[in-house]
Amino acid sequence: MTTNEIYDDLTPRNRSIATFALLACAFLAMLDGTVIVTALPKIVEQVEGDSSWFIWLITGYLLTSSVSVPIYGRFSDLYGRRSLLLIGLFIFVAGSLACALADSMVFLIAARTVQGLGAGALLTLSMAAIRDLYPPGRSTGMVRMQTVLAIMMIVGMVGGPLLGGLLTDHASWRWTFLINLPIGGTALVLLSAILPPGRTARVTTGKLDALGITMLTVSLSLLTIGLSIQSDRTGSQQFGWTHPAVALPLLVGLVLLAALVPVERRAQTPVLPLQLLRRRSYTALLTGGFFFQAASLPISFMVPLYLHDVRHYSASSSGALLLPLLIGMAVSSRLTATVILKTGRTRPVLLVGACLLTAGAAGFLLLDDNTSPVLIGVWLTLAGLGTGPAMGGITIAAQNSVPPTDIGTATAGSTLTKQIGGVFSLAIAQTLLNQQDVATGFTSAGVGGAIGWLGGTAGLLALVSMLVMRDVLVFVPGKSSPKAMALADSRAQE
Known part of the structure; x- marks a missing residue:
């Protein structure tokens, strides 16, 4: 049974509810990439540390949400989207709660990194699942939902800093994370109840591409870290492209990415x-x-x-x-x-x-x-x-x-x-x-x-x-x- 056939029995009402829950997932992932920006000074002031911590609060989320994207996407094609999406959503909600309860900068960065790991699933699988709900026979609805999703992502990108500033000034910076709980929790319950279990018709054979997954994760991590350090203006020192802290991770990341090509050619079930x-x-x-x-x-x-x-x-x-x-x-x-x-x-x-x-x-x-x-x-x-x-x-x-x-x-x-x-x-x-x-x-x-x-x-x-x-x-x-x-x-x- 194909993914599209799995959703054929959904009633119009349940299809609409599932669609809006998926839209909420993508919106949360985009919002949390920007909502923290205006809250950073207050977070650092109330938790600990100085402005040098800013970059790691941003990079931790960006890192895991980026490197997990291709893995979630590939595995969802092989093993089905529902379970991976629910797991990712649960990780995101749990990470958000941990961020809100953090009492040290190290714990907050770690929680933010976990939150990003869940966001990688939300960014990718929500869009893929919407495409499953609206296959070629329902392409009118698919294009309209993709448009609504794009507008929500725009609002998340541009409106995130404004919302973060309002919550920080009039409530607490912790609410920039707590706001995810009711939305994410509701989406988790609705998708668990409505989306039917199942997987695509593809039959997977061969070993898990562990080497490919490892090389892809490490290479993308190094590239993200190098670029983030280079673009950081918050610390007392800015690093140029030739500084070892920037050049070394970028160089190693590019080498690993190039070496990934022959590895994936030989893999029985390549992640890429x-x-x-x-x-x-x-x-x-x-x-x-x-x-x-x-x-x-x-x-x-x-x-x-x-x-x-x-x-x-x-x-x-x-x-x-x-x-x-x-x-x-x-x-x-x-x-x-x-x-x-x-x-x-x-x-x-x-x-x-x-x-x-x-x-x-x-x-x-x-x-x-x-x-x-x-x-x-x-x-x-x-x-x-x-x-x-x-x-x-x-x-x-x-x-x-x-x-x-x-x-x-x-x-x-x-x-x-x-x-x-x-x-x-x-x-x-x-x-x-x-x-x-x-x-x-x-x-x-x-x-x-x-x-x-x-x-x-x-x-x-x-x-x-x-x-x-x-x-x-x-x-x-x-x-x-x-x-x-x-x-x-x-x-x-x-």
């Missing part, structure tokens, strides 16, 4: 199926997702720094001036769904998105101390309109560019490359900022140059990736012919 990378469209989508995130993430992080440090706006005013970015993302995410549902095509909206994102990011090259907030809003709107198609469109296209038995792996690959693209771009942005004189704070030239050059270049590379990609069609009942879908699938494999 290399045959998917032979599909032209899927590989182009992974590359494009990396560059989309690399172009967009510095904007949401660095524009508030410019507004606060250079223009001396209040925190609430800076947040309000970011609304064009959020609105642009939400509007274009909805338009992306509309276009895909009308045409069944994914490539055109991704091409337009890359062009808009490149234009919006490049506009910041003109940023100075007196730039009109209206003009900044125009650039942010363009960047938001360009980012929106990638939020859900990349995932939809990636899932439809591979066989149904590899949807979990494809979703994990899309999620992972976006995360690494974001971490990499922040490290590069930090390097560009360090070339300016920041003794008195951020400068308009530094922020504008970092966003413009990094975002513009990454946006162009995302555009090239989408030009290289073969169009991936999404089956739309009444509009897509089986012959056209078969032809598109064969072209995607070229």
Whole structure:
């Protein structure tokens, strides 16, 4: 029995309840990646330590949530999603409770790391399970749910710091973790009761790919640590790319990642199926997702720094001036769904998105101390309109560019490359900022140059990736012919 057939007996009501519980899971994972940012000073003040602890509270979560993504995705294709998702959700809720109860920095970092281990399942398996609930015959619902998921992820990314600040100021920093308990607990109960047990039709043979799992985990961990240390501004010392603390983990991580290729070729049940990378469209989508995130993430992080440090706006005013970015993302995410549902095509909206994102990011090259907030809003709107198609469109296209038995792996690959693209771009942005004189704070030239050059270049590379990609069609009942879908699938494999 296939995964889609397992869900055929779900009533419309239970399907809707399961969908919203899965959306809540993805939202929690995205929210917890950002909600802690504004609470960090208060956490360090009340628990122990100094600002040097900031990076490890962030990196601990980022590390485990990133390295576990491909493992969750691959294992869910082999053994089914329900059990892995419930395990991940339980780990996330337990980790959140441990974070809220922490009375030492070491314990908090450890709990935060456990929380990230569960978040890796939420980020990947919730999106894959939504695709299972809405197979080709229900593609209209699938695209709409992916759009809602993209909007929730946008709100989590942009609204997380605001929520964290409000909870910290008016309640306690511990509520940034306690808020996960009722939402995560409810989702755990609902999914346990509604999702039927079962697994995909794939029959797994051979040994567990223990060596591949180990090498993949260690290599991604080292890359994440190296990039995080390089991008850290909170400690008394900032490390450059050639410093051993940065260069050594990056070098070893890259070597291990390269050595993983022959290991996976020989594995009977590889954790990283290399045959998917032979599909032209899927590989182009992974590359494009990396560059989309690399172009967009510095904007949401660095524009508030410019507004606060250079223009001396209040925190609430800076947040309000970011609304064009959020609105642009939400509007274009909805338009992306509309276009895909009308045409069944994914490539055109991704091409337009890359062009808009490149234009919006490049506009910041003109940023100075007196730039009109209206003009900044125009650039942010363009960047938001360009980012929106990638939020859900990349995932939809990636899932439809591979066989149904590899949807979990494809979703994990899309999620992972976006995360690494974001971490990499922040490290590069930090390097560009360090070339300016920041003794008195951020400068308009530094922020504008970092966003413009990094975002513009990454946006162009995302555009090239989408030009290289073969169009991936999404089956739309009444509009897509089986012959056209078969032809598109064969072209995607070229």
